[in-house]
Amino acid sequence: MTRQESQEQRRTSPETGAEPTPIISVRDLVVGYGGPPIIDGLSIDILPGRVTAIIGGSGCGKSTLLKSVVGLLTPQAGSVRVAGHDLAALDEDALVGALSNVGLLFQQGALLNSITVAQNVAMPLEVHSRLSREVIALTVRLKLELVGLAHAAELLPSELSGGMKKRAGLARAMVLDPELLLCDEPSAGLDPQTAADIDQLILRLKDTFRMTVVVVTHELASIEAIADDVVMLGRGGVLLFSGSKEEAQRCGVPEVRDFFARRTPEAGGDTRPLLDVLEGRP
């Protein structure tokens, strides 16, 4: 099955036969950090209500894609539409409104170090809602309880471990119950039990709040546990595969096959074993 066929099939809802509107629509995206583009001409659709795992080698543009989706990076060409909005084209007020529907968990948590965990989690509520202080405090408490950090509410981020920071970051990302939750390597560097807890939490959020979740990850166990769809990027942000997890596991694209078989891709390019070179073997 080709990529295009696979995407076409996923676009059609089995119940209604209608095409669900993608919650994220990336078209011919070219984006980078000032130098050569990290992503050069990527087009993908992310469907609503599903968990999509974005996989690929280091430096292929997975995190860059997430940053483009939330408007942190302005495309050099192409477009990124989130729930119908082109974030790069919105004015300040409209952008603030649109961002209330998106939560982003950063790779290292990115908590503000000068305020407590509870204040960090409360911040999106203070910016985007008109709730009273009591309701905000209670909501924060509930979210921290959900990630198992209620006891750490009054601690500063510098007093947390790496895993706790990530869980606090997740609580902050989901405090508004956003339509779209983006997670940059949520289980990287965590012990297997905490990683599994986070996976289960993501699944519960998706099912309970009908969130669309996009997860950048290298963890096969996480993909196995939570992903509905898989997008694989190659060097330069080239789309190697986009389809359901089951299709990914049996597809013929060598990079995808190697990834799921936990095989290191053959050392490519013009490198050869030193022994072959010294012994004059071709």
Added chain:
Amino acid sequence: MRLDLSGVERMDSAGAAFCALLQRRVAAAGGTLELSGVSPAARDSLSVFRVRDSDASPGRRREGFFERVGGSVYSSFLGFVLFAVLVTDTFYATVTGFFGRRQRVRLAAIIEQMIRIGLESFAIVGLISFLVGLTVSLQSAVQLAQFGANIFLVDLIALGMTRELGPLITAIILAGRCGSSIAAELATMVITEEVDALRTMGVQPVRFLVVPRYIAISIMQPLLTMMANLLGILGGFVIALVSLEIGPEAFGLRLMNSLMLWDIVTGLIKSVAFAWIIVFVGAHRGFQVYGGAVGVGKATTDSVVQAIFAVIVADAFFSIIFYL
């Protein structure tokens, strides 16, 4: 050339690199390197490492002279534009930051910054101002005494402190203490993606991070400058009393006659301008950081050097406007 590796019991990375280098040197000289009796240990090691057939590593292309000049001009222009945007955003966010519920400037953050900038700089600004007043008076007293112009020490220290030394000393100390701290804090927040996190939450980093510091330093720097003026003049009084035998009454009378309100006001106007230079240079360098820990260090150093330079240039500019 033949390389006999039969006696090799263990080959480390440097050994493998030596073999590769030898092969290249021999090939470059037109010869051929032949291995003989490669021991199992050598075979294992040489099989682990991979090399490129083409030696040309991509590397970075060296820029030409005109490219470097063009790049510098462009980045300076871009830096100027971003600085102007930062200043405009800060003024706008300050004016609009006290209305509406969303995106309000946090009073607690302003008070926290006022404490950090004001109270924590209080002792060092006071002590240095007193010592500078004392030293300048001591040096001047000797010269003035030769002409019997002892009483003019009061004019010298009063005008010198209020017009020049008070605002300048305070600004230089705050550029070192607060400008560096603003640059380092913001730069670290950029590196650790805290600034990006603010943006994704719909919080304007300028409103959240710069405006409280801007308001706090705009209030505290004139207050510290007034304190510096007073303590500098006190240092002058000590010398006047001890060295020139000018009593408190004579000193006070002369001070009232020599010092005009305009002298104090111009000094305070300068202090506000210096405060803005310090906060904007610090914030600009902090937001423009790149390159991890090294970048944070560079942003901090640059902010102090550039702020002190800009303060001195601005001081000269104000002196020409106010006193020429």
